[in-house]
Amino acid sequence: MPRYGARARRTHEYARGVAVAPPAVVEPVPGNGTTIAFWPDAEIFGTARCSFPVLAERFRQVAFLDRGLRISLTDERPAGEARAVLFRFPDGVRDFVAALDAEAGAALHPNVIGFEREDPRMAGTMEAALLWNGCREERMRGFANSLATAQGGTHVDGFRDRVAAAVTAYARERGLLAAADPDLRADRVGAGLTAVVSVKLDRLEFLGATRGLLGNPDVRVCVGEAVREYLGSWFEGQPERAAEVVGRIVRGVPQD
Structure with missing residues (x-):
């Protein structure tokens, strides 16, 4: 027994x-x-x-996307030279953004903005994190049910559009943009932005045959609303950092 x-x-x-x-x-x-x-x-x-580097990179990615998940990988094929790695990231996509920024050569920065939310309208959950830092290029990663969406999709579109809207609204409220100035474009706001947006849905809808472009229409609205709310709250709670970030975006200066 x-x-x-x-x-x-x-x-x-x-x-x-x-x-x-x-x-x-x-x-x-x-x-x-x-x-x-x-x-x-x-x-x-x-x-x-099996390729140890390929498996290690994929497991690392999955560990980022599933906060707190512990994944270990051991390669026992080389006699007497076993390799082993362990992945666990308690802050999930926030850790992912920090790692992407560090890999690009930027200094680690504490101001990673992140949020998560469940929304029944899209029958799923979202988790996103972002950071302005380093060079002028945008580093954006999108995922649906832990699968990379290399071509983006509705989750990425909603994220980028609402980040630009939130930055524009803050710039107007603080007088950094005049009433006659046009809204800030997403590509301008994305300069120097490192971000990860991950959605987990009951039903995935992809456009095309490669499963690299998410097509769920409700996701765009839901992600966009959450981004606008959480980023707006961050701006209000971190006024000095917000003024610095948004001011540099308006002037077209890379983040430190």
């Missing part, structure tokens, strides 16, 4: 998507969790050799 507090360990094996046998109870174990053992099929993938 299993001892008090132990749980039954169950195994289930598949081959090419088909169950080899029904789930089987193996032995009692303490605690809980899931372990997946996977062996690539050379006839399907073309090769059975």
